[in-house]
Amino acid sequence: MTAARFSIGIDLGTTNCALAFVPLTGEAKSEILEIPQWEGLSEVTEFPALPSFLYLPDETAAAQIQGGKAGNDEWIVGRLARKKAGETPGRVVHSAKSWLCHHTTDRLARFLPWESDEIACDSKISPVRASTLILNHLKGAWNSRFAEAGAEFGSQEITITVPASFDAAAQRLTLIAAQEAGFPETTRLLEEPQATFYCWLEQHDLATDLGSKLLDGKDGTHYILVVDVGGGTSDFSLFELRSHSRSSGPGIKREAVSDHILLGGDNVDLGIAHLLEPRLIGERGNLSGTQWDDLVARCRDLKEKVLSREGLPDEVFATSLPGRGSDLIAGLRTAQLTRGEIQAILLDGFFPECGSQAYPYRTQAALKEWGLPYASDCAVTRHLADFLRGRPRVDAILFNGGSLRPEFLRQRICQLIGKWQAGLTPLTLENADPDLAVARGAALFGKFVHRQTQRIEAGAARAVFLEVVRAQWPKIAERARPSLVCVLPRGASSEQRFDITGLPLEVPTNRLARFQAYYSTRQDRSKAGDIVDWSEEDFHALPPLETIITVADSDTGTITNSLPVTLTASANELGLLEVSCVSADARVRQSWRLEFNLRPHEQDGPGAHRSAAVSKASVHIEPNVTSEALEAARICIQRLFTRTPNKRDVLTATRVLRNLEQILGKPKSEWNAGLVRSLWPTLEGCMARCKESVDHEEAWLILAGFLLRPGFGATADNFRIDSLWRLRDHGLYFPGKRIKCQEYILWRRVAGGLTRERQEQILAPELDAIRTRKKLVPELIRLAGSLERIPKETKTELANLFIDIASDLAREKKHCAPYLGALGHVLSRAPLYAGPETVLSPDVVERAYESFRTCDWTTPELAEMQTLFLRAARVVGMRSFDLPKALRHRIAIKLENSGVAPQKTGKVKEFVPLGSSERISLHDESLPPGLILTES
Numbered sequence: 054m055t056a057a058r059f060s061i062g063i064d065l066g067t068t069n070c071a072l073a074f075v076p077l078t079g080e081a082k083s084e085i086l087e088i089p090q091w092e093g094l095s096e097v098t099e100f101p102a103l104p105s106f107l108y109l110p111d112e113t114a115a116a117q118i119q120g121g122k123a124g125n126d127e128w129i130v131g132r133l134a135r136k137k138a139g140e141t142p143g144r145v146v147h148s149a150k151s152w153l154c155h156h157t158t159d160r161l162a163r164f165l166p167w168e169s170d171e172i173a174c175d176s177k178i179s180p181v182r183a184s185t186l187i188l189n190h191l192k193g194a195w196n197s198r199f200a201e202a203g204a205e206f207g208s209q210e211i212t213i214t215v216p217a218s219f220d221a222a223a224q225r226l227t228l229i230a231a232q233e234a235g236f237p238e239t240t241r242l243l244e245e246p247q248a249t250f251y252c253w254l255e256q257h258d259l260a261t262d263l264g265s266k267l268l269d270g271k272d273g274t275h276y277i278l279v280v281d282v283g284g285g286t287s288d289f290s291l292f293e294l295r296s297h298s299r300s301s302g303p304g305i306k307r308e309a310v311s312d313h314i315l316l317g318g319d320n321v322d323l324g325i326a327h328l329l330e331p332r333l334i335g336e337r338g339n340l341s342g343t344q345w346d347d348l349v350a351r352c353r354d355l356k357e358k359v360l361s362r363e364g365l366p367d368e369v370f371a372t373s374l375p376g377r378g379s380d381l382i383a384g385l386r387t388a389q390l391t392r393g394e395i396q397a398i399l400l401d402g403f404f405p406e407c408g409s410q411a412y413p414y415r416t417q418a419a420l421k422e423w424g425l426p427y428a429s430d431c432a433v434t435r436h437l438a439d440f441l442r443g444r445p446r447v448d449a450i451l452f453n454g455g456s457l458r459p460e461f462l463r464q465r466i467c468q469l470i471g472k473w474q475a476g477l478t479p480l481t482l483e484n485a486d487p488d489l490a491v492a493r494g495a496a497l498f499g500k501f502v503h504r505q506t507q508r509i510e511a512g513a514a515r516a517v518f519l520e521v522v523r524a525q526w527p528k529i530a531e532r533a534r535p536s537l538v539c540v541l542p543r544g545a546s547s548e549q550r551f552d553i554t555g556l557p558l559e560v561p562t563n564r565l566a567r568f569q570a571y572y573s574t575r576q577d578r579s580k581a582g583d584i585v586d587w588s589e590e591d592f593h594a595l596p597p598l599e600t601i602i603t604v605a606d607s608d609t610g611t612i613t614n615s616l617p618v619t620l621t622a623s624a625n626e627l628g629l630l631e632v633s634c635v636s637a638d639a640r641v642r643q644s645w646r647l648e649f650n651l652r653p654h655e656q657d658g659p660g661a662h663r664s665a666a667v668s669k670a671s672v673h674i675e676p677n678v679t680s681e682a683l684e685a686a687r688i689c690i691q692r693l694f695t696r697t698p699n700k701r702d703v704l705t706a707t708r709v710l711r712n713l714e715q716i717l718g719k720p721k722s723e724w725n726a727g728l729v730r731s732l733w734p735t736l737e738g739c740m741a742r743c744k745e746s747v748d749h750e751e752a753w754l755i756l757a758g759f760l761l762r763p764g765f766g767a768t769a770d771n772f773r774i775d776s777l778w779r780l781r782d783h784g785l786y787f788p789g790k791r792i793k794c795q796e797y798i799l800w801r802r803v804a805g806g807l808t809r810e811r812q813e814q815i816l817a818p819e820l821d822a823i824r825t826r827k828k829l830v831p832e833l834i835r836l837a838g839s840l841e842r843i844p845k846e847t848k849t850e851l852a853n854l855f856i857d858i859a860s861d862l863a864r865e866k867k868h869c870a871p872y873l874g875a876l877g878h879v880l881s882r883a884p885l886y887a888g889p890e891t892v893l894s895p896d897v898v899e900r901a902y903e904s905f906r907t908c909d910w911t912t913p914e915l916a917e918m919q920t921l922f923l924r925a926a927r928v929v930g931m932r933s934f935d936l937p938k939a940l941r942h943r944i945a946i947k948l949e950n951s952g953v954a955p956q957k958t959g960k961v962k963e964f965v966p967l968g969s970s971e972r973i974s975l976h977d978e979s980l981p982p983g984l985i986l987t988e989s
Contacts, residue, residue: 217288367392602616
């Protein structure tokens, strides 16, 4: 391979990207690469910034680009894509970087552009793929200029920047995107605030421009705060500047970083759009999802126009929103706002005055768009106060990020910090070009690494913990909080290894083991091996760490179900976390690297469901009865199912449950999740006894649904569903109507544990009957409504079928409750267990309302109508899911006129967070106590 000649720094930004470079030899300053990109459909220009937007042209547009050389499946990156965000938002991907730290989604799945109906599902891309395409464009720009000169991209020293708040999983995803773009394996990551500081150091003399201007510090130590508010995140880092002896230069250490705060220019765009929306269409109106995306794109341009220059507060700016299709001109709407209003949004909403002890508001009523989990509190200043609490005095500030270009915002932050520090206002460091500083600093960092010269000292930015249960601890049900073990202390240096050997941990062998991981930026004193209690304020969840513990033949040849292990952890030179399980059994000399599960919601593909396995080291729920009572209950189940059928002593589920209640000393409503799941292995062992009689099979199906409901929420439920699926493989022994109905009920009760593939397999043979309305039993209709993971196209078809059938039955005053109950799940804005990609369009809900509007919702046969619309019209705070305000208002009035309390209809009028107890109540039956049901 050709020797490297340049250090390349890449700022992979939420809104804009940049590429800088500096020769590895000599003392030349960093330069910015002008990046070729499409300005229009037939014009290519070069700019130093590459907008982080991707546009998929339709056939007509693709034919005009490069004379038709750009295929229909080729994504266009840059300025043209940004322009198209305001014209055809459904064909544009933006804010892909913001998704990389969103752990509740599969960042490798294709779902961008978010909620777009203009692009087929197989043409969409994942957040990682979007990042790959942007990085590939930057690589191509470099090669087009330097490859012929013998400086191919892959041979250079390359550094990509990420927010300091990016956790280990998001860092790994960034490197995955780089690898897919053909970047070399030696590609490094660097925190953006560090890169900003490196850029400042390149352009200034540390002693003259900083040291001589600072107030005296204790022991010659000063602290510099980097505040970086970009398009997607607010990032704070604190650096320690310590003077050494005269013979050596000052030392710089990155002392602290902030938690991940998804708050930046994107949120300002949304705030302006919310201000303009009622002026465009009236107080009771709602823009459609496509119109809203169009408006947000226009607000982005308007914001940058207003903030790019000074002006009077009463200066007026107009924004127009065109109609669609044939109504393009006639539907044009225009609204106005002033410079003063935009400044008020920024100062009062995003940079308000607050005290030094202010905390960010912890509410779920945040600006939620595009499916991203934006910060609950949009006040950057409150997040900053929270970050600085308990930390040393700030002596100087270095600002960065496009959102902090306006001078009045920088002044607000300086003045506030001065107030927090008893009038000691920090020095402001000059940053001439905040849009390009990060890329320049990254290039300089690569040069320092290559030369092995002194650079900023920066250990692990956050401490990492794993959730564990020790055998000698009290039962988990008696512990108030989960316990965590520190595996990587904050500040750990690169390649420093930590061995955690004092915990008697066991993991299952020859199957997947999982440890729930957390990080903290506040746990400064925790050392490797320390045990601490989890708290919501200090710890943030990471994706689980997983591995398959495959044990080779031991000396004795004995195969065991578990293995004692210790843990090792380190952060490699790229800053990536590495954790391994090491056998503590002298006979088994093996270790297994724990990898992040980066696809927590993958539901497709053979064996994909096994990715959610949980090890013995994870928290589980103990049965709420004695071990003796539990064993007696198991014996009872086995005895009843293995007895020879007797007409005088018929086996029924009711009889089995009654006997178990007597043995366990508790009514079945009080059996917790640990208890019912502990009874399952015995019942599973009796599956073959179903062939004894129709009574055996019926009782078994009822009990299986009772013990495994709702199919998820307890440790290792995925394995239990695997074993239950054998029922589907071998089929029913008595497939008459009686048993078939019980099978429908069983699959409905455990639907939350079924993968998309399995839900489709269950529904496929029943679809024709549903479509033709032939011999439909209520249990099948309710089952179909509970299958949340089936394709959206199928759900939409079912919704329309059920609306038609139910409306016909309602007009004829016939029983239609099963269809209304199913619709309540199919049309719900907040799925019980599936992801947001399964939520149907508000248009289908509007069709349902129009079909049932004239019906009397107070009649007994239409009692489920109220539940249906409380779920279907609920506000969830996402534009593409929420119904228009006017429609929600009409539904709320109809519900209240039908006797529904205003407290309930309030959730149709405005956003109210869905609590865990309410989530459990949304199931159609009670659930075992102790289940952990998280929001989708």
